[in-house]
Amino acid sequence: MEEEQDFKSVRGLTRSEALYPRLPLINPETNLRQDGRHTSNIRPIFLQTGIRQGAKGSAYIELGTTKVICIISGPKDLPKKVDFSTTGLLSVEVQLVGGKVPERDVTLIKECLEATILLDKFPKLILEIYLTIMEDGGSAMSACITAAGMALLEAGIPLFDTLVGSTLLYDGKDFYLDPTRQEIEVVDLTDQEKNDKGGGLITMGYLPSREQICLFSMEGKMGPLVLDSAIDVLTQTNLQVYSVVKKQAAHLLVQEEDDPAENTN
Amino acid sequence: MAEILLSEVEKYYLVMGVGQDVRVDGRSRSDYRQGDIDLNAVTNSHGSIRARLGETDVIVATKVDLGTPDPDRPDRGTIKFLVDCSPTASPDFEGRGGDELAEKICRILSIAYDKSGTIDLKNLCITPKKYCYVIDVDILVLQCGGNLIDVISMAVKLCLGICELPRVTGLRYDLGQGVPVFSTDEFEFDYLDVKNSPVVVTLPRVGRYFVVDASLEEESCSKGKLAFGVTPDGCVTSIDKLGRGCYQVKSIQAATAMASTVGANVNNTINMRIDSLRELKLRADPKPLSMPMDI
Numbered sequence: 001m002e003e004e005q006d007f008k009s010v011r012g013l014t015r016s017e018a019l020y021p022r023l024p025l026i027n028p029e030t031n032l033r034q035d036g037r038h039t040s041n042i043r044p045i046f047l048q049t050g051i052r053q054g055a056k057g058s059a060y061i062e063l064g065t066t067k068v069i070c071i072i073s074g075p076k077d078l079p080k081k082v083d084f085s086t087t088g089l090l091s092v093e094v095q096l097v098g099g100k101v102p103e104r105d106v107t108l109i110k111e112c113l114e115a116t117i118l119l120d121k122f123p124k125l126i127l128e129i130y131l132t133i134m135e136d137g138g139s140a141m142s143a144c145i146t147a148a149g150m151a152l153l154e155a156g157i158p159l160f161d162t163l164v165g166s167t168l169l170y171d172g173k174d175f176y177l178d179p180t181r182q183e184i185e186v187v188d189l190t191d192q193e194k195n196d197k198g199g200g201l202i203t204m205g206y207l208p209s210r211e212q213i214c215l216f217s218m219e220g221k222m223g224p225l226v227l228d229s230a231i232d233v234l235t236q237t238n239l240q241v242y243s244v245v246k247k248q249a250a251h252l253l254v255q256e257e258d259d260p261a262e263n264t265n
Numbered sequence: 266m267a268e269i270l271l272s273e274v275e276k277y278y279l280v281m282g283v284g285q286d287v288r289v290d291g292r293s294r295s296d297y298r299q300g301d302i303d304l305n306a307v308t309n310s311h312g313s314i315r316a317r318l319g320e321t322d323v324i325v326a327t328k329v330d331l332g333t334p335d336p337d338r339p340d341r342g343t344i345k346f347l348v349d350c351s352p353t354a355s356p357d358f359e360g361r362g363g364d365e366l367a368e369k370i371c372r373i374l375s376i377a378y379d380k381s382g383t384i385d386l387k388n389l390c391i392t393p394k395k396y397c398y399v400i401d402v403d404i405l406v407l408q409c410g411g412n413l414i415d416v417i418s419m420a421v422k423l424c425l426g427i428c429e430l431p432r433v434t435g436l437r438y439d440l441g442q443g444v445p446v447f448s449t450d451e452f453e454f455d456y457l458d459v460k461n462s463p464v465v466v467t468l469p470r471v472g473r474y475f476v477v478d479a480s481l482e483e484e485s486c487s488k489g490k491l492a493f494g495v496t497p498d499g500c501v502t503s504i505d506k507l508g509r510g511c512y513q514v515k516s517i518q519a520a521t522a523m524a525s526t527v528g529a530n531v532n533n534t535i536n537m538r539i540d541s542l543r544e545l546k547l548r549a550d551p552k553p554l555s556m557p558m559d560i
Binding site: 103114198202210213214222227231232235 | 369496510513
């Protein structure tokens with residue numbers, strides 16, 4: 001059958017494809033990732049609380065170009081349409097500017113927060129958590145988790161432990177921590193030829209002092225042994241993120257003027 | 266899923282039993298319940314399976330159509346899932362109650378089949394950018410007796426394995442555009458290669474241990490579940506943590522190891538079943554055919 005010139009379906013380069021072409025994960029000249037990081041380095045984190053006056057708790061986080069705001073409101077009385085509950089309730093809303101957050105991710109974040117917060121401490125009340133992903137430059141879900149954890153600390157909500165999150169990308173050979181969106185797009189798991197080596201994207205939410213995992217999501221194809229070592233690596237990464245959160249939490253304790261704490265790794 | 270009311274003593278008995286590796290019905294922690302598969306339960310589809318495991322009962326039917334591929338993936342066909350949790354399955358599913366669970370299951374299945382690359386969707390493409398096979402997989406939950414996601418994933422794999430893709434015999438020229446025409450010969454078809462597609466193994470945590478194929482009572486005694494998608498060679502294609510529990514790192518690693526071995530076994534059994542079902546289809550008449558599923 002001859003190829004007809006169908007002008008409606010000719011795909012030229014979109015602007016983002018021209019500006020950000022699909023580069024391989026490792027730059028062959030420098031042997032590092034495209035943004036100059038080593039495979040085990042996370043991007044520098046900018047974390048600030050108290051960004052919204054009047055809100056019970058608020059936090060802003062930047063992981064490279066990923067920007068997330070978390071605002072916490074409550075605990076307040078249950079609205080009439082919600083059923084009575086002997087433990088506290090959580091209402092979690094996650095928005096992505098210019099996009100839609102899949103239902104599965106919202107549920108994962110909600111269940112993670114329900115596992116972290118001591119809901120028995122505020123029965124018959126509801127706590128509202130609003131997350132806005134202003135830009136998703138990769139690892140947005142872990143940014144949401146860390147931001148929510150920080151905002152909860154500022155709000156003084158009773159928690160089991162501080163909450164941190166991080167993401168790992170596996171391309172069949174190495175682990176790439178805190179991947180950017182370009183890196184995630186390069187590992188196309190549906191491509192059958194690449195499938196013999198496997199690949200995967202794992203997000204983990206972690207409670208550092210208790211050493212417990214409260215959010216775990218994986219997609220791709222990985223053998224069980226690789227998965228085990230990926231989990232260990234992610235746990236270590238979460239401890240790195242935790243050191244940043246600790247610094248910012250110390251700021252909260254010392255009642256200084258609200259200057260942002262710029263934390264770099 | 267449905268809430269079961271158990272007394273404290275019953276819960277204690279159940280949890281202690283799991284700890285001793287003897288569950289309420291006598292199974293060990295990694296045993297499945299007795300299962301049955303019915304072939305051709307729905308006669309006007311391209312393939313249908315009714316699967317029962319214990320009390321859980323689901324029907325899966327596939328329909329194959331001609332469609333246009335996704336513009337982002339022009340050389341691949343599509344598989345769409347639709348789950349319907351009927352109110353007869355559980356009182357929780359009345360009204361909109363079943364929709365949340367249905368969406369969750371759809372999502373787990375889409376990730377298992379789309380994102381893992383275990384099925385070569387390029388085989389479903391007829392003409393790149395223009396025509397491809399679109400397989401609609403409809404799942405109806407008749408009874409929810411625990412471990413719903415696993416049974417659905419097994420039934421879906423069986424159903425896709427026996428799904429007949431009609432061969433393209435030619436083009437019909439309609440206003441200058443050539444549209445592929447499917448063969449009307451019922452013996453001219455291809456099968457989809459689902460050998461490597463994953464099966465979901467859900468492991469709820471009861472007490473200090475993970476159990477395979479939990480009944481409703483066991484699920485009500487667990488605070489959270491881990492759902493693993495496992496391929497026949499033991500690789501994991503997806504992990505979903507469902508529910509409110511937290512896990513130690515070692516727990517998740519232990520669960521991964523368990524899911525990997527159990528899942529590989531189940532998956533290989535299902536592959537053998539698919540082969541025997543395909544042989545039977547060549548000889549059988551369209552009346553429903555029942556066979557046990559020994560896992």
